[in-house]
Every structure is written in C-alpha cells, then in structure tokens.
Amino acid sequence: DSAVAAALLAEQGHEVTGVTLKLACYGKTPMSPRACCTLDAMDDARRVAMAMGFPYHVVDAEQVFKERVMMPWVEGYATGRTLYPCASCNQHLKFGDLVQRMAVANADRLATGHYARVAQDAAGVWGLYRAADATKDQTYALATIPYAVLSRVVFPLGELPKTEVRAHAQRLGLSVWDKPESQDLCFVPDGDYAGYITGTLGERRGSEPGPFVDEQGRVIGTHRGILHYTIGQRKGLGIALGDRSYVIAIDATANTVTLGSRRALERPGLVTEPMNWLQPGPPEAGTRAHVRIRYNHAGAWATLTPQADGGVEVRFDEPQLAVTPGQLAVLYDGERCMGGGMIRASLRDPAAVSREAEARA
Numbered sequence: 001d002s003a004v005a006a007a008l009l010a011e012q013g014h015e016v017t018g019v020t021l022k023l024a025c026y027g028k029t030p031m032s033p034r035a036c037c038t039l040d041a042m043d044d045a046r047r048v049a050m051a052m053g054f055p056y057h058v059v060d061a062e063q064v065f066k067e068r069v070m071m072p073w074v075e076g077y078a079t080g081r082t083l084y085p086c087a088s089c090n091q092h093l094k095f096g097d098l099v100q101r102m103a104v105a106n107a108d109r110l111a112t113g114h115y116a117r118v119a120q121d122a123a124g125v126w127g128l129y130r131a132a133d134a135t136k137d138q139t140y141a142l143a144t145i146p147y148a149v150l151s152r153v154v155f156p157l158g159e160l161p162k163t164e165v166r167a168h169a170q171r172l173g174l175s176v177w178d179k180p181e182s183q184d185l186c187f188v189p190d191g192d193y194a195g196y197i198t199g200t201l202g203e204r205r206g207s208e209p210g211p212f213v214d215e216q217g218r219v220i221g222t223h224r225g226i227l228h229y230t231i232g233q234r235k236g237l238g239i240a241l242g243d244r245s246y247v248i249a250i251d252a253t254a255n256t257v258t259l260g261s262r263r264a265l266e267r268p269g270l271v272t273e274p275m276n277w278l279q280p281g282p283p284e285a286g287t288r289a290h291v292r293i294r295y296n297h298a299g300a301w302a303t304l305t306p307q308a309d310g311g312v313e314v315r316f317d318e319p320q321l322a323v324t325p326g327q328l329a330v331l332y333d334g335e336r337c338m339g340g341g342m343i344r345a346s347l348r349d350p351a352a353v354s355r356e357a358e359a360r361a
Contacts, residue, residue: 001113001114001115001157001165002045002112002113003044003045003048003113003169003174004113004156004157004165004168004169004172004174005111005112005113005155005156005157006018006048006049006052006054006111007048007052007168007169007172007174008156008168009111009154009156010052010053010054011172015054016052016054016111017054017055017056017057017105017107018045018046018048018049018054018055018056018057019056019057019058019059019098019105020041020042020045020056020057020058020059021058021059021061021065021093021094021097021098022042022058022059022060022061022062023061023062023065023069023089023093023186023187024062024065024186024187042058048174051172051173051174052172059098059101061093061097061098064092064093064097065089065093068088068091068092068093068096069085069088069089069092069093070085070187070200071200072085072088073085073088074196074197074200074201075201076326077193077197077206077227078197078201078206078207078226078227078252079206079226079252080206080226080250080251080252080325081325081326082230082231082324082325082326082327083326083327083342084141084294084295084326084327084328085185086141086295087140087141087142087143087144087328087340088144090141090142090144090145091144091145091146091276094110094112094145095110095142095145095146095149095153096145096146098110099146099149099152102152108152109152109153109154110149110152110153110154111153111154111155111156112153112155113156113157114138114141114142114155114157114158115131115133115136115137115138115155115157115158115162116128116129116130116131116137116138116139116142116155116158116337117129117130117131117132117155117158117159118150118151118153118154118155118158125279125280126147126150126151127150127278127279127336127337128142128143128145128150128278128336128337129158129335129336129337130332130335130336130337131155131157131158131159132158132159132160132161133160133161133162135162136161136162139330139332139337140292140295140328140330140340141295142337143276143278143328143330143337143339143340144276144328144339144340144341145276145278146276147276147277147278147279147339150278193227194207194225194227194228197227198227206225206226206227206252207224207225207227208225208255209222209223209224209225210222210223210225210226210254210255210256210257211223211255211256211257212237212239212256212257212258212259213256213257213258213259214258214259214260215248215258215260215261215264220239220241220259221239223237223238223239223257224238226250226252226255226257229247229250229257230247230250230324231247231248231249231250231265231322231323231324231325232246232247232265232321232322232324233246233247234246234247237259239259241259243261244261244262245259245260245261246259246260246261246262246264246265246322247259248260248264248265262321265321265322266319266320266321267316267319267320267321267323267346267347267348268315268316268319268347268348269302269313269314269315269316269323269346269347270293270313270314270323270329270343270344270345270346270347271307271311271312271313271314271343271344271345271347272311272312272314272329272341272342272343272344273310273311273341273342273343273344274309274310274311274341275306275310275311275312275339275340275341276339276340276341277338277339278337278338278339278340279336279338279339282306282310282312283304283306283338284306285304285305285306286303286304286305287303287304288301288302288303288304289301289302289304289314289331289332289333289338290302290331290332290333291314291316291329291330291331291332292328292329292330292332293320293322293323293324293327293328293329293343294322294324294327294328297320299332300316300317300318300320301316301317301318302314302315302316302317303315303317304331311341311344312329312331312341313347314329314331315347323343323346324343324346325342325343325344325345325346326342326343327342327343328340328341328342328343329341329342329343
C-alpha cells in the first residue's frame with residue numbers, strides 16, 4: 001500500500017522522498033513476519049524507491065515508539081484495559097513525530113498508504129472521510145491523529161479498491177505487488193500477549209492469580225492474572241461452568257474477573273476520555289452519530305453528550321456487546337469521521353444494576 005502510494009505520486013510528477021520509521025531494536029526484538037515494520041519491509045521499501053528513482057531514508061523512532069505506544073499498551077493490559085496500539089502509533093509517530101520532521105526534508109505533504117480520504121467541505125473546513133473501499137477503510141485507526149495535520153496529509157489510495165492497488169503494483173513492476181497483508185502486532189511476534197507483558201513488567205503486575213466472580217459477586221473459581229483476559233473473551237478462560245460464559249468485567253484494584261452470560265455483555269452506552277475532534281470543536285448535546293467501538297465493529301447509532309472534561313457520553317439506540325475500556329470510540333457523521341477517544345468506562349443498565357444488588361442482598 002505504501003509502495004503504491006509513493007509510486008503513484010511519483011508518476012504524477014511530485015517530488016517524493018521515501019521514509020520508513022524504525023520502531024524496534026531488531027537485534028533484540030524479533031518481529032512477526034507479517035508485521036508492517038520488519039527489516040524485510042525496509043528492504044522492500046528501499047527497492048521500490050530505487051525502482052521509482054526517488055530518495056529513501058530510515059528514521060529511528062524506537063524511543064518514541066517505546067514511550068508512546070509499547071509501554072502504554074503493556075501498562076493498559078496489566079490494569080485491565082485493552083488499548084489499540086495502531087491508533088497510538090498513527091497519533092504519535094506517523095502523524096506526530098514524522099510530521100515534525102517534514103521541515104527537515106523541506107516537505108509540503110505527508111503521504112501514506114492508508115485507506116482513507118481527506119477533503120474540504122463547502123465551507124473550506126478540512127475533514128477525514130471513510131475510504132471508497134469500505135472493506136479496507138482505516139479511519140478508525142486514524143481517529144486520534146491531530147486535527148491540524150489534515151491539511152498537510154495525502155492519502156493516494158483513498159479512492160481505490162485493494163484489487164486496483166495490487167494491479168498498480170504489478171503494472172509498475174514492484175516486487176511487493178503480491179505481498180501478504182500486514183496484520184500482526186509488530187512488537188509481539190508470537191501473539192503471546194501475556195508472555196510479552198510479563199517479560200516486560202515481570203511477574204509483579206497483572207499476572208497475580210485472583211478470583212473469578214459471577215454477576216452477583218460470588219467467587220466461582222481462580223483466574224491466572226488479569227492480563228490474560230479482555231472484555232468479551234470466551235475461549236481460554238480455564239474454567240468450566242456448564243453454560244457458555246464470557247468476561248464481562250475486569251477490576252484491577254480487586255484483582256477480579258467477572259464472568260457472565262452473553263446478554264450480560266450488553267451495555268447501553270459508554271463514556272470516553274477527552275476526545276480528539278477532527279472538526280473545529282465538539283458537537284452540541286443531543287447530536288446523533290454512528291459510533292464504532294472497535295476496529296471490526298460495524299457501528300451503531302447513538303446520541304452524544306459532550307462532558308466538561310473533554311470526553312463524551314455515548315448512549316446507543318440499542319445495547320452493544322463488549323464495550324471495552326481502552327479501545328476507541330470513533331464517531332461518524334455520514335462518511336465523515338468526527339473524531340475518536342479512548343473508552344474510559346461502559347455504562348450500566350440501571351435495571352440490571354438493581355437486579356444484581358438484590359441478588360447479592
């Protein structure tokens with residue numbers, strides 16, 4: 001995707017400089033072969049630049065990546081919050097640190113291979129819009145980038161389907177035309193999140209066994225440590241209860257993991273941390289929006305109420321499953337991405353809370 005974005009711009013006559021962010025110390029940290037930032041990926045990018053005749057550089061961003069992406073993700077999991085590191089990487093590195101470096105290269109625009117669009121509306125206001133190819137749209141992962149950078153960003157693939165992007169790569173003779181999608185979390189090469197977190201923090205955080213409890217707070221078993229679990233998880237619980245059970249809550253302070261039915265996963269709404277608005281300001285209370293609560297969530301209609309601390313309360317028309325603290329709530333007005341913010345907490349149905357209190361009594 002990045003290769004074709006660069007090549008198309010070069011074909012159009014733009015002066016292109018290729019840049020790859022080095023995010024890890026490759027001598028110490030093995031990377032997944034399907035990650036987006038391996039040594040092989042750098043070699044691929046260099047070959048594309050040579051083939052298209054533009055300069056190419058590798059920028060060392062290892063320390064920023066560790067401080068702003070890796071460690072917040074690790075700390076989040078250890079405290080029961082499931083963060084989305086790709087959004088943090090976009091926010092702090094690709095559209096943060098790299099934008100600040102544009103002046104060094106005397107660059108006017110930052111172009112990436114993301115599937116999204118930027119455009120000005122009738123009033124001349126810049127906005128982020130869904131990609132033409134809905135199956136590849138990446139606005140969810142871009143919802144926390146700084147609003148100020150939109151006027152300096154170019155997404156050459158925003159109007160193209162993936163099939164056409166591969167066809168362009170093949171036409172241009174780029175060696176990466178049939179390269180598999182990058183999917184794995186780059187700094188956890190084997191998918192063992194718990195092992196990676198324990199190796200980073202040691203056994204002191206999130207790995208202590210504690211009680212599984214039911215919806216009424218009764219102890220029903222012992223969990224392996226909260227970092228092994230996330231909201232909505234059903235497999236790998238290590239406990240047999242007869243009925244199908246899901247993780248419906250994680251309390252890091254009490255070191256408890258609450259299990260319940262699928263219906264108990266439903267939440268009528270959520271509250272976010274301070275929002276990143278990709279528009280001039282927050283909407284009025286009562287504004288309607290389509291809200292996604294994770295990358296592969298189809299979205300649901302909701303009513304918004306901005307909060308005094310900069311967050312927003314989201315009330316869904318229909319309860320949603322597995323509203324997970326740490327993930328993003330991303331808001332849409334039609335094709336336009338209004339912005340995004342980390343989910344601080346899910347809201348509870350007052351009737352359900354009352355029933356649980358009566359059961360405990």
